[in-house]
Amino acid sequence: MDEVVQALSDIVKMNTVNGDEKKVADYIAALLAKHDIDSKTVEYAPGRVSLVAEIGDGNGPVVGFDGHADVVALGDAAKWKVDALSATIQNNLMIGRGTSDMKSGLIAGFWAMIHLHDQHVPLHGTLRFMATVGEEYGQYGAKQLGEAGYAKDLDTLIVGEPSGAAKQLLMQKQIQYMLQIDQASAQQLSDANQTSEQHFIELAHKGSLTYTVHSKGVAAHSSMPEIGKNAITPLMAFYQKEEAYFDSIKDYRNPVLGPVTPVVTMVKGGEQINTVPASADLSVKIRTIPELPNADITVAIKKIIADLNEQGADLSLDILSDLRPMHTMEDTELVQAAKEIGENALDQKLPLIGVPGGTDASSFLAFNPDIDVIVFGPGNITAHQVNEYVDLDMYHRFITIYEKLISRLLK
Numbered sequence: 001m002d003e004v005v006q007a008l009s010d011i012v013k014m015n016t017v018n019g020d021e022k023k024v025a026d027y028i029a030a031l032l033a034k035h036d037i038d039s040k041t042v043e044y045a046p047g048r049v050s051l052v053a054e055i056g057d058g059n060g061p062v063v064g065f066d067g068h069a070d071v072v073a074l075g076d077a078a079k080w081k082v083d084a085l086s087a088t089i090q091n092n093l094m095i096g097r098g099t100s101d102m103k104s105g106l107i108a109g110f111w112a113m114i115h116l117h118d119q120h121v122p123l124h125g126t127l128r129f130m131a132t133v134g135e136e137y138g139q140y141g142a143k144q145l146g147e148a149g150y151a152k153d154l155d156t157l158i159v160g161e162p163s164g165a166a167k168q169l170l171m172q173k174q175i176q177y178m179l180q181i182d183q184a185s186a187q188q189l190s191d192a193n194q195t196s197e198q199h200f201i202e203l204a205h206k207g208s209l210t211y212t213v214h215s216k217g218v219a220a221h222s223s224m225p226e227i228g229k230n231a232i233t234p235l236m237a238f239y240q241k242e243e244a245y246f247d248s249i250k251d252y253r254n255p256v257l258g259p260v261t262p263v264v265t266m267v268k269g270g271e272q273i274n275t276v277p278a279s280a281d282l283s284v285k286i287r288t289i290p291e292l293p294n295a296d297i298t299v300a301i302k303k304i305i306a307d308l309n310e311q312g313a314d315l316s317l318d319i320l321s322d323l324r325p326m327h328t329m330e331d332t333e334l335v336q337a338a339k340e341i342g343e344n345a346l347d348q349k350l351p352l353i354g355v356p357g358g359t360d361a362s363s364f365l366a367f368n369p370d371i372d373v374i375v376f377g378p379g380n381i382t383a384h385q386v387n388e389y390v391d392l393d394m395y396h397r398f399i400t401i402y403e404k405l406i407s408r409l410l411k
Contacts, residue, residue, distance in 0.1 A: 060125025067106030105160025162379025
């Protein structure tokens with residue numbers, strides 16, 4: 001096993017489900033030190049540590065590379081064909097939780113940094129490698145690094161999240177819908193691909209605004225509702241006004257991402273069937289686009305609540321997450337260089353796409369909205385699934401892509 005695969009295997013075996021990322025940070029720091037590269041750690045909580053390392057002469061732009069060390073829950077062990085933390089290799093695929101999302105991308109960026117440093121490649125500017133905590137639930141590490149100033153001078157950001165899918169999936173209608181192509185175009189894309197995996201350059205992704213509206217009432221026996229105050233009633237009024245607002249914004253559209261996507265995801269209320277409910281909650285997840293800022297949506301929701309409270313409701317708003325969308329223009333140097341270098345290295349055409357899910361980029365953009373960003377990395381749509389895997393050939397190729405892309409941007 002070569003050293004780049006060994007390092008990936010070592011960290012996949014580390015259990016970093018929603019925490020304990022210090023194991024990965026310590027491992028990376030130790031390897032960087034062996035190559036005479038200094039690093040800094042930023043503690044978010046006990047056992048949860050992000051890492052930052054830099055190389056370059058500092059006389060030029062700042063290129064960031066971002067990856068996260070946490071992974072999602074392991075899932076049903078009975079459905080895995082191998083142990084989820086075993087990093088088992090079969091047919092040149094490494095299987096295990098986090099192989100795609102996104103320890104392979106994280107470690108590919110890490111090795112690109114080491115190779116550029118060890119080969120004394122001149123970098124006129126700064127390469128900033130960032131390994132974050134808590135991306136899967138709240139982007140805690142990226143927010144903390146942004147607050148510490150690590151985003152303010154970034155010119156570009158490469159997010160090494162998985163950007164691929166098995167090539168045969170191009171024939172599926174849902175993949176074609178995502179790419180906005182027909183069957184014939186999908187076939188052409190497949191025919192041009194000399195590998196078993198199709199990748200994409202994600203130059204846009206939606207943001208996310210998540211909130212809960214709380215309604216407060218007064219409990220009473222259901223036989224005497226007049227002495228109570230039903231918390232569900234004003235919440236239903238809020239829901240109707242919110243739906244009217246959502247209908248009013250349906251024509252906002254991004255050319256890559258499409259429309260805003262609001263979804264009411266949870267409704268809770270009442271304690272038992274014979275009691276007037278003293279509380280009720282409604283939760284919403286909105287996938288947002290640059291054309292309608294999260295802040296504008298928040299203002300509109302607060303206005304609905306204020307109007308209903310003036311009429312006697314007792315509603316309050318709890319914003320759970322506020323992550324901005326990302327859209328980098330395709331004519332930027334970052335996108336064009338990634339496309340040229342990536343197509344040569346991966347032996348395929350690379351469509352430029354937008355996706356509904358978010359990344360750490362949202363948190364970095366909150367501190368510096370002028371960063372050009374792409375999401376491009378080894379791994380595929382087995383992320384979060386049982387039997388998650390990464391193609392090790394692609395993993396090696398992405399190390400080369402990152403080396404060439406960073407060299408181009410810091411030439």
